[in-house]
Amino acid sequence: MTNYTASSPVKTACGRTALAARIVDKYFSTDRDDRFRQVLQDFIDDMSVAVASQHPEGRMLALVGGSGAGKTLTMEKAIKHVNGLDDSNFLRLTTPSPCTLKQLGRVVLERLGYPLQRELADHRIWEMIRYHLKEHGVRFIWLDEAHHILGRGSDSELTKLRDVLKSTMQQREWAVSLILSGLPVLSAFISGDRQVERRSQTFRFQPLAFPDDVDLVREIAYEIVANHAGMAIHDEIGTDEFIHRLIVASEWGLGSAITLVRRAVLFAHSQAGADAVVGVEHFAEIYAEERDCSADSNIFFAADWQEIVPSNSRLDAALPARPKRKRGKTA
Known part of the structure; x- marks a missing residue:
C-alpha cells in the first residue's frame, strides 16, 4: 500500500503561515448542514407568520451538542444561506460568564449600541432592551455559549433569566425569537419551564x-x-483503527477532529516542510501538547487506548514523560 498523495497540483513550497491560512479557511459541509439549514429556514418562516397573526409571539431554537461539535460554525454558515435573516433584524452575541440577568442585559445593550454608563435596576435594563430591539427592528437574537446561563447562579437567578427571556418572546407589541447554542446542559434550562x-x-x-x-x-x-x-499522507492514517483513535482523541466532536488534523499537518510542515509525510507521530505529538499527557496516556501511541478517557489525560503527571519531538523527515 502506498502513501496517499495530493490529487491536485497544489504541492508548492510555502511557509507555515501561508499553509495555515490555506487549510483553515475551508469548511466541510455534511448532511447535517443541509438538515439544520432547513430547520433554521422553517424557524424564520414560522416567526414571520406568527408576527403577522392576531397573537404574535416569538419562539426558541436550541442548538445543543458537545464541545467541538461544530455548533457555532454550522450556525454561521447557515445564516448566509437562509431567507429572512440579515443584519437589519438579527443580533448575535456571546453569553457572558457568569451570566446574571444584569450581565446579560449589559451585553445585549452594548451590542445594540447603548452601553450602560451607570448602574440600573434589572427591570429597567430590560425595559431599555425591549425598546431598542423594536427601534432597531431586531426580531432574532442568537445567544452563543448559552450554557453559561446555567453557571454558578442561584435557582432564583436562573428563574429570573428564564422569565425575562420568555417575556421577550411573548411581547405582543414586538415579539422576538431566540436562538440558543451551547452544551447539552442547555436542555435543562429549556425544560425548566413548560411555557418555554x-x-x-x-x-x-x-x-x-x-x-x-x-x-x-x-x-x-x-x-x-x-x-x-x-502534502503526502502515510497509509497508516487511512486504517479504521487510526480513524477510531482520532474520533476518541477528539472526544467524538467533528469540529475537534478537523482541528486536530489541521494541527498535525502544521506540525509535520514545521518538521520537514512541504515534503513531509503526515503520519501517526504528528498526531501523537499534537495530542500530547494539547493534553499534557505521557506516552502511556496518548491515544495515538498507547496499546490500551480504548480505555483512555481524554478528559482525564492531564491527571497522569506521575507517568513517564511524553515522547520528544522528532526533527527529521517523517515517513
Whole structure:
C-alpha cells in the first residue's frame, strides 16, 4: 500500500503561515448542514407568520451538542444561506460568564449600541432592551455559549433569566425569537419551564460514532492533508483503527477532529516542510501538547487506548514523560 498523495497540483513550497491560512479557511459541509439549514429556514418562516397573526409571539431554537461539535460554525454558515435573516433584524452575541440577568442585559445593550454608563435596576435594563430591539427592528437574537446561563447562579437567578427571556418572546407589541447554542446542559434550562418548552425546538449535534462515521472522518483527513495542504499522507492514517483513535482523541466532536488534523499537518510542515509525510507521530505529538499527557496516556501511541478517557489525560503527571519531538523527515 502506498502513501496517499495530493490529487491536485497544489504541492508548492510555502511557509507555515501561508499553509495555515490555506487549510483553515475551508469548511466541510455534511448532511447535517443541509438538515439544520432547513430547520433554521422553517424557524424564520414560522416567526414571520406568527408576527403577522392576531397573537404574535416569538419562539426558541436550541442548538445543543458537545464541545467541538461544530455548533457555532454550522450556525454561521447557515445564516448566509437562509431567507429572512440579515443584519437589519438579527443580533448575535456571546453569553457572558457568569451570566446574571444584569450581565446579560449589559451585553445585549452594548451590542445594540447603548452601553450602560451607570448602574440600573434589572427591570429597567430590560425595559431599555425591549425598546431598542423594536427601534432597531431586531426580531432574532442568537445567544452563543448559552450554557453559561446555567453557571454558578442561584435557582432564583436562573428563574429570573428564564422569565425575562420568555417575556421577550411573548411581547405582543414586538415579539422576538431566540436562538440558543451551547452544551447539552442547555436542555435543562429549556425544560425548566413548560411555557418555554412549548415554544422551543431543539436541533441536536450528535457526537461522532464508530464505525458509522469512519468514512466521513477518513475523507475529511485525506482532504485536509492531500488537497488543502498538498502534502503526502502515510497509509497508516487511512486504517479504521487510526480513524477510531482520532474520533476518541477528539472526544467524538467533528469540529475537534478537523482541528486536530489541521494541527498535525502544521506540525509535520514545521518538521520537514512541504515534503513531509503526515503520519501517526504528528498526531501523537499534537495530542500530547494539547493534553499534557505521557506516552502511556496518548491515544495515538498507547496499546490500551480504548480505555483512555481524554478528559482525564492531564491527571497522569506521575507517568513517564511524553515522547520528544522528532526533527527529521517523517515517513
